[in-house]
Amino acid sequence: MIARPGMSKYLHVFAIGIQNTLVYRVNFLFRAMFGLVPLMGTLYVWRTIYAGKAPGSLIGDYTLQGMISYYLLVTIVDALTAVAEDDWQIAADIKEGAISQFLLKPMDYLTYRLCLYFSGRTVYTAVAILPVALFTLYLRDSFVSPSSVGTAMLFTASVVQAALLQFFLAYTMALLAFWVLDVSTFIFIQFAFEYICSGHLFPLDILPPAVARALQLTPYPYLCYFPAAVYLGRIQGGELMLGFAIQSAWVVAGYGLARWVWARGIRRYSAAGG
Amino acid sequence: MTPLRRYLSLYGALCRISIIQEMMFKVNFLLWIVVEGLWFALQLAFMGVLYEHTDSIGGWTKWEVILLSGASQFLMQLVSITFMSNLTNLSEMIRTGKLDFFLLLPVNARFLISTRKFEVGNVVNALMGLMVMGYALHRLRIEPSLLQWVGFMILCGAGFVVHYSMMFLLASIAFWTVRAQGIVWSYYNLFNIARLPDAAFPRGAFRAVFTFVVPMLLVSNVPVKLLTDRLGSPREMILLASMALGCFLVSEWIWRRAIRQYTSASS
Numbered sequence: 001m002i003a004r005p006g007m008s009k010y011l012h013v014f015a016i017g018i019q020n021t022l023v024y025r026v027n028f029l030f031r032a033m034f035g036l037v038p039l040m041g042t043l044y045v046w047r048t049i050y051a052g053k054a055p056g057s058l059i060g061d062y063t064l065q066g067m068i069s070y071y072l073l074v075t076i077v078d079a080l081t082a083v084a085e086d087d088w089q090i091a092a093d094i095k096e097g098a099i100s101q102f103l104l105k106p107m108d109y110l111t112y113r114l115c116l117y118f119s120g121r122t123v124y125t126a127v128a129i130l131p132v133a134l135f136t137l138y139l140r141d142s143f144v145s146p147s148s149v150g151t152a153m154l155f156t157a158s159v160v161q162a163a164l165l166q167f168f169l170a171y172t173m174a175l176l177a178f179w180v181l182d183v184s185t186f187i188f189i190q191f192a193f194e195y196i197c198s199g200h201l202f203p204l205d206i207l208p209p210a211v212a213r214a215l216q217l218t219p220y221p222y223l224c225y226f227p228a229a230v231y232l233g234r235i236q237g238g239e240l241m242l243g244f245a246i247q248s249a250w251v252v253a254g255y256g257l258a259r260w261v262w263a264r265g266i267r268r269y270s271a272a273g274g
Numbered sequence: 275m276t277p278l279r280r281y282l283s284l285y286g287a288l289c290r291i292s293i294i295q296e297m298m299f300k301v302n303f304l305l306w307i308v309v310e311g312l313w314f315a316l317q318l319a320f321m322g323v324l325y326e327h328t329d330s331i332g333g334w335t336k337w338e339v340i341l342l343s344g345a346s347q348f349l350m351q352l353v354s355i356t357f358m359s360n361l362t363n364l365s366e367m368i369r370t371g372k373l374d375f376f377l378l379l380p381v382n383a384r385f386l387i388s389t390r391k392f393e394v395g396n397v398v399n400a401l402m403g404l405m406v407m408g409y410a411l412h413r414l415r416i417e418p419s420l421l422q423w424v425g426f427m428i429l430c431g432a433g434f435v436v437h438y439s440m441m442f443l444l445a446s447i448a449f450w451t452v453r454a455q456g457i458v459w460s461y462y463n464l465f466n467i468a469r470l471p472d473a474a475f476p477r478g479a480f481r482a483v484f485t486f487v488v489p490m491l492l493v494s495n496v497p498v499k500l501l502t503d504r505l506g507s508p509r510e511m512i513l514l515a516s517m518a519l520g521c522f523l524v525s526e527w528i529w530r531r532a533i534r535q536y537t538s539a540s541s
Contacts, residue, residue: 026451034460040480041467048474049328059327185305192312201320206327 009107010115017119024085025127032079032128036135039075042201043068043139060206066232068142070203073228075135078200079128081163081223083170086117090174091183100271110171110258117167147233154240158227161247166223168254169194175258178265199225205234219254222247284381285389292392303395310354310399314347317469318406332473338502339471341410346469346494348403349430353437354396357388361441362458365448371539384529388442411501418501426497429511432518433493439521440464440488442529449532468494489517 021028050057050064062070090113093099102109136143146152173190176183195201197220204212204225215221226243229235235243275283296303321343325336334342364387367373377383411418418426445458467490475481475491484491492514499505 027457030457030460034463037463038466041470041474044476044480045324045331045470045474047476048332049324052328052330052332181299182302185302185309188309189305189312192309192316196316196319201316202323207323208326 010111013107013112013115014119017116018123021120021123025123028084028124028127029131031084032124032131035078036075036131039071043071060203062203062206065142067203068139069144069232070228072136072139072143073231074200074224075132077159077162077224077227079125079132080121080159081166082121082124083117083166084120084124086113086120086167087170087174087187088184089116090171091177094175094177094265094269097271099269103266110262113171114167117163121163144232146231151231151233154244155227155231158222158230158244158247161244161251162223162227164251165219165247165254168251168258169219169223172254172258172261175261175265178268194220194223197221198223199228203228205229216246219250222250281382281385288389289392289394293394296394307395307398310351310396311402314343314399314402314406317343317347332471334471334473335414337410337413338498341407341414341502342471342494342498343469344403344405344407344410345430345498346403346465348400348407349433349437349468349494350465351396351400351403352430352434353441355393355400357438357441358458359393360388360390361445363391364445365457368448368536369539373536374538377533377536383533384526388438414502416502422501425500425511429497429500429514430494432514433497435518436489436493436514436521437465439518439525442525443521446525446528446532449536464488464490467491471495485513486517489514489521492517 046067047064049059050067056063059067099109102112146155169190170187173187174183176186180186197204197215197218199221204215204221207215222243226235226247230240230243318340321336321339324331325339329335331339364373367376367387373387376386379386441458441461444461447457467484470491472481472485472491472495475484481491492510496505496510496514499510505511
């Protein structure tokens with residue numbers, strides 16, 4: 001097992017990451033609970049909209065039940081993939097010169113951060129599972145199980161790819177700290193686009209078809225809308241294959257971009273704080 | 275000097291320092307205005323998408339809901355201008371022990387903690403909220419009377435007190451759990467409820483909680499309903515005013531308890 005020594009140090013990083021993020025568990029619990037509040041608000045608004053229409057009416061091609069299950073899935077995908085503190089920490093590492101040690105150690109910074117991201121997600125999901133489970137129980141009439149084992153596997157694959165894409169995006173944004181003093185504005189601008197274009201606020205296929213199709217060309221739908229749609233079986237056959245192909249392509253592109261920006265940034269890096 | 279004059283001149287000095295500090299990073303200053311504007315546009319776009327598929331949400335038309343969005347944006351930005359960043363900082367001040375410094379000054383500590391930084395950039399975003407309101411009123415062909423505008427401003431004042439007190443309460447959690455930076459940010463989620471029409475919520479636990487415990491469904495709904503003649507009786511106005519008073523008293527009570535048990539983090 002030659003690969004072992006190389007891998008085990010990253011397993012240690014993952015374990016340490018879990019210990020460190022456990023400190024934030026109260027924060028996470030608050031975040032998960034408060035995050036459900038606007039979601040419930042949105043669901044009430046949708047209910048009221050459907051109530052004002054003839055019974056059984058569709059919006060896009062969603063029934064009220066379908067709409068609620070979509071939002072439930074968004075909540076689950078979000079808990080599994082959202083970036084919590086990672087981008088701020090990466091930017092701070094660059095600002096404060098903490099990345100210097102990675103230039104000397106046989107440890108790759110991107111892989112290191114990826115391990116920490118996974119440990120953060122593990123802790124977050126463990127904490128969020130209680131409020132999200134209660135919420136799902138409350139909406140159990142709208143909760144649908146995946147139609148087959150195949151769908152469940154495809155959903156898992158799409159979530160893993162979404163998580164990777166999410167991480168590369170956040171990582172690359174945080175690397176802007178090599179060039180600018182305060183990256184938070186850029187992160188928030190990016191996040192605003194992500195929030196609306198990834199399907200967090202509403203399912204993208206209720207948009208006019210031309211807009212929805214244009215969005216499919218950006219990476220955003222593959223962060224959230226795509227996994228949810230795969231789970232709900234809204235994407236089938238050739239479209240499904242194409243979706244996975246585009247999502248994988250974006251993951252590869254995100255990885256390439258992250259590596260490239262790092263390489264450019266490190267040339268400018270002055271190791272402030274030694 | 276009377277106490278009021280003294281605090282006003284103190285606030286003037288704090289504002290001046292904040293503006294000078296802001297102007298040191300001009301690009302950043304402008305970018306923050308863009309960020310806030312973008313998030314507001316996003317909320318409006320969401321409403322736009324909803325009204326592509328319906329004509330009314332619980333009897334509220336599109337432009338009435340946009341008016342409501344504008345009003346809650348206005349309120350939220352007023353809070354951002356004055357208190358928001360200060361309250362998010364409280365947990366850090368507790369963690370590092372910097373709070374001691376503020377407790378020792380011969381000024382009301384709660385005043386100083388709440389008002390230290392004045393975010394002048396958010397003034398632009400508050401005006402954006404008002405502009406959207408103006409356009410929505412124009413589309414609704416409503417011209418509120420002067421009296422309605424005065425009432426609107428007074429009710430916004432009550433809503434402002436509610437937001438401030440609730441946020442202060444959340445920030446005070448940091449006295450008991452040290453790592454609490456994220457908690458005040460959670461308040462953004464509550465702002466999101468405030469911009470939805472109350473008629474979308476059926477009578478039940480959710481509506482009761484967000485009316486009588488965390489009065490998010492009152493803060494911007496009541497002022498807007500006054501402008502659009504949707505208030506049948508003064509009942510809701512009285513409710514908002516008394517909730518504002520109640521929230522403030524509770525936050526003051528918690529603050530006093532917190533300060534009494536505060537043991538500094540550093541020497």
